Amino acid sequence: MDNVNHLNELSIQSQLSILEKLVADAEQSTDARRDFEAQPRAVFQKYGITDLQIKAGNRKVSLYELVESTEKEARVPVARAVYRRIQLAYYDEDTEADPQTIPLVNVVLNANAVTNANIILNANAMANANANAQNNANLKYDVNTMGYGSAIFMNKPDVVELSESYKQTSVFRKFDQEGLSAARQAAVLKTAIKNSSSNTINPEGASNGVARGSYRSVEFEVTYSENEGTLVITDARLLAA
Amino acid sequence: MISESSQHVLFRRPRMLTFITTYRCGAVCDHCLMSCTPNNSDRLTLPQMRQFIDSFAEVCVGSGVVVFTSGECTLLGEDLLEAIAYANSLGLFTRIVTNAWWAKSERDAETLLNELKSCGLDEINISCDDFHAEYIPLENVRNLWNSAKTMGFQTLGIAVCRDNNSTISPAYLCKYLNEDIPLLHQLDDNTQTPRAPARFITDSGITRIGRARNLSLNQNARPQARLLASHCSDCGQDFVISPNCHLSPCCGINAEGTWLFDLGKINLTDDINELQLLLLNYIQYIGPGGLLKHLRTSGGLSSFGRSSYLSQCEICEDIALSKEAQTCLAKLAPKLAADLIVETKFETTFIGNGSDIHD
Numbered sequence: 001m002d003n004v005n006h007l008n009e010l011s012i013q014s015q016l017s018i019l020e021k022l023v024a025d026a027e028q029s030t031d032a033r034r035d036f037e038a039q040p041r042a043v044f045q046k047y048g049i050t051d052l053q054i055k056a057g058n059r060k061v062s063l064y065e066l067v068e069s070t071e072k073e074a075r076v077p078v079a080r081a082v083y084r085r086i087q088l089a090y091y092d093e094d095t096e097a098d099p100q101t102i103p104l105v106n107v108v109l110n111a112n113a114v115t116n117a118n119i120i121l122n123a124n125a126m127a128n129a130n131a132n133a134q135n136n137a138n139l140k141y142d143v144n145t146m147g148y149g150s151a152i153f154m155n156k157p158d159v160v161e162l163s164e165s166y167k168q169t170s171v172f173r174k175f176d177q178e179g180l181s182a183a184r185q186a187a188v189l190k191t192a193i194k195n196s197s198s199n200t201i202n203p204e205g206a207s208n209g210v211a212r213g214s215y216r217s218v219e220f221e222v223t224y225s226e227n228e229g230t231l232v233i234t235d236a237r238l239l240a241a
Numbered sequence: 242m243i244s245e246s247s248q249h250v251l252f253r254r255p256r257m258l259t260f261i262t263t264y265r266c267g268a269v270c271d272h273c274l275m276s277c278t279p280n281n282s283d284r285l286t287l288p289q290m291r292q293f294i295d296s297f298a299e300v301c302v303g304s305g306v307v308v309f310t311s312g313e314c315t316l317l318g319e320d321l322l323e324a325i326a327y328a329n330s331l332g333l334f335t336r337i338v339t340n341a342w343w344a345k346s347e348r349d350a351e352t353l354l355n356e357l358k359s360c361g362l363d364e365i366n367i368s369c370d371d372f373h374a375e376y377i378p379l380e381n382v383r384n385l386w387n388s389a390k391t392m393g394f395q396t397l398g399i400a401v402c403r404d405n406n407s408t409i410s411p412a413y414l415c416k417y418l419n420e421d422i423p424l425l426h427q428l429d430d431n432t433q434t435p436r437a438p439a440r441f442i443t444d445s446g447i448t449r450i451g452r453a454r455n456l457s458l459n460q461n462a463r464p465q466a467r468l469l470a471s472h473c474s475d476c477g478q479d480f481v482i483s484p485n486c487h488l489s490p491c492c493g494i495n496a497e498g499t500w501l502f503d504l505g506k507i508n509l510t511d512d513i514n515e516l517q518l519l520l521l522n523y524i525q526y527i528g529p530g531g532l533l534k535h536l537r538t539s540g541g542l543s544s545f546g547r548s549s550y551l552s553q554c555e556i557c558e559d560i561a562l563s564k565e566a567q568t569c570l571a572k573l574a575p576k577l578a579a580d581l582i583v584e585t586k587f588e589t590t591f592i593g594n595g596s597d598i599h600d
Contacts, residue, residue: 156303
């Protein structure tokens with residue numbers, strides 16, 4: 001609780017509620033917004049909001065000074081962001097722990113960026129920001145459509161290319177007769193190669209190998225080269241069909 | 242190309258391409274996000290899926306994953322196998338989400354699993370809960386599970402969705418399958434490389450969206466303050482393609498036809514409407530709760546939405562289905578953009594990279 005001076009839990013909740021009201025008032029009323037933009041300290045005091053001392057990295061920032069240091073047009077959005085940040089830090093759904101960090105910084109906004117006619121485009125400028133590094137407030141295990149998995153953490157799998165020489169082989173013709181497209185054949189051959197441990201490394205660093213596999217009643221041997229994430233199928237022969 | 246277009250702030254590090262392959266499904270679950278039915282014929286074609294896979298293979302970051310879900314993706318038959326193999330040949334991982342209707346016996350399960358394996362399928366998620374069990378016997382899930390777990394798939398998971406009245410739970414399934422299957426969050430919360438091959442169960446609450454929009458639930462309330470203040474880190478991260486070939490950045494609700502999340506019949510690299518772009522970024526960085534508050538305060542729609550929410554997806558669907566919200570948020574765009582600028586200013590400084598995104 002050392003992030004917020006002299007405030008107990010109840011008073012933080014109270015301060016949060018008041019800050020929320022202040023922001024809402026400023027966003028609904030032109031007069032309230034103008035007053036806050038002109039004299040934020042006075043409005044904070046009028047609402048009864050303490051000058052919270054909030055930790056920002058290794059230093060502490062005064063709420064009053066933080067808002068006063070921004071351009072007028074940015075003061076309401078800054079107050080809203082402060083409110084949201086404190087709320088996120090304060091209400092930890094899993095642990096109900098006290099705020100560990102209230103991540104505020106010395107925001108010195110360019111007022112033109114906020115009032116510019118191209119405001120939407122300016123908002124897009126955050127393309128380089130790192131959303132994933134944000135304090136993780138995302139609620140987990142909501143239903144989604146795509147499910148879950150671990151492959152995304154694995155190394156990128158190989159691309160497979162079927163060479164022209166492979167397409168002259170009896171294996172290609174057999175699979176073609178079975179109705180397997182080039183993509184299906186590539187997948188079958190790749191599976192056989194990945195399940196094989198017969199790879200050899202040549203002096204150039206590329207890997208060459210021969211692997212055996214089967215698909216339905218077709219047994220085959222495949223010859224390939226592997227270099228920089230690409231498997232090139234160079235030859236194959238039928239063992240049984 | 243997305244990677245060459247700095248104007249695209251969505252999809253900037255895409256890792257996943259999700260095909261909502263069809264709205265057709267043999268089950269008519271009360272909680273279905275997509276409101277699927279057995280008679281809906283909307284579906285993606287193989288050429289359409291190939292086209293998106295080609296684009297995704299060029300723009301995805303690291304180990305891209307192509308997910309086939311719906312609806313019931315296995316109803317696509319050979320087209321599903323072809324699409325999986327095609328993605329596999331381009332160096333992408335693949336996952337299916339299925340209700341196991343086809344695993345009527347272990348032999349049936351093995352037959353299709355062998356085909357899927359030969360196509361290079363890496364991951365299988367099985368949807369299983371009280372709702373699915375009305376239409377799909379639990380025995381199918383057991384057939385699929387028992388057959389698949391020895392076949393070397395990278396991931397084999399069961400997704401449970403329930404409220405407090407539900408019978409089927411992770412514990413119930415562990416007992417039924419006679420296996421101590423870990424909950425997903427026990428696998429290091431997905432923040433570290435999980436064990437492989439991973440088997441897990443996920444345990445989700447029910448979200449009142451799609452067909453479940455007005456479903457009466459016995460579910461514990463979530464703290465509203467935090468829910469309304471949370472951002473959605475999934476929004477805009479990955480590509481979702483609907484059965485009618487519309488692009489969306491949302492994995493939680495049925496985006497097709499909504500003014501907010503349906504980006505239209507466009508390619509992965511096309512431009513996106515500016516208002517949508519702003520609001521989607523707002524959801525990603527600040528959250529749908531922020532939009533809700535704006536609607537209720539500066540937007541003047543004081544009674545908009547529900548009195549309490551169980552998930553962010555419910556907020557998003559309420560907004561995305563409302564033309565009134567669209568009109569209101571369009572008027573509020575400058576305020577929202579200002580919020581966004583401040584938020585991202587905080588962010589970039591807080592994470593310590595020292596860059597000012599507005600410089």
